[in-house]
Amino acid sequence: MTSRSSRTTLTVNGRERTLTVDNRRVLLDLLREDLDLTGAKKGCDHGQCGACTVLVDGRRMNSCLLLAVALEGSEVTTVEGLAGPDGEPHPLQRAFLERDAFQCGYCTPGQLCSAVGVLAEAAAGHPSAVTGPEAEAGEPTPLGAAEIRERMSGNLCRCGAYPRIVEAVEDVVP
Template structure:
């Protein structure tokens, strides 16, 4: 068996750009993003899907990129924190809110927090309930992002510095 048996070219779109990295079948999306594509915003925290530092969006849904095999992403769209901002150098509204609210200290978790917040906002707008959503709420209707909803939806992203109050305020700023 040749070495090519364990590598495949994977066509995907990353931050709006068509890419075709050749990946080892054991490589995670996080490793391909950081090591092959030079996108170092997503961080390797726990490498077990427990901290959320590696959160990115795949087809608009938030994922822990340390758990997702890159070879499984053929034809998918990946957005990292580097790809959130519109062209022209402006920050994404959540990135701006994080800066304005000082919603970080060391900043290690910030890219994952921001990507997770983008996904959480989209989920709420699409009417996806969380554990704290009122059971009497209309099924499929947009969910209001109260402080409790924001905290619940972002609970998979850990901030060792404890910047949670400012993170919640930043998300509130964008959703109001």
């Protein structure tokens, strides 16, 4: 059996990268092993824990499930790319620090990327399973604690820092 590779161009944290990638390689391994971006973690390797969450074209995704070659032309943002161009931490990164929204920190990069995605989804009016019927399609969804917990439910924290994570996200809600 022969392995096949493809040239793939991705924009990762604002920088265009062209790599020759084995067609079976997932984005998580490419980020960690080829680009030395180790923020996204390999937790379950089955898309169930969220430790590998990154943003692809602004949407949160489990990088352990994404074939890198399928993302040709996509823009990928990892936790390393959340800070502003001046190096100033993203407001969510500051809120996580201020609220002590982590313990061991293993899930934190995925939690942060997911929270950025949650804010964008709510601002765009995408409902969740707990969004009230009064919400109108396409209108920003108010983010209370229940809404945040539901939207962040794909990211697990073995340490149980959930209350602080929810508080940190609430602190950043516009």
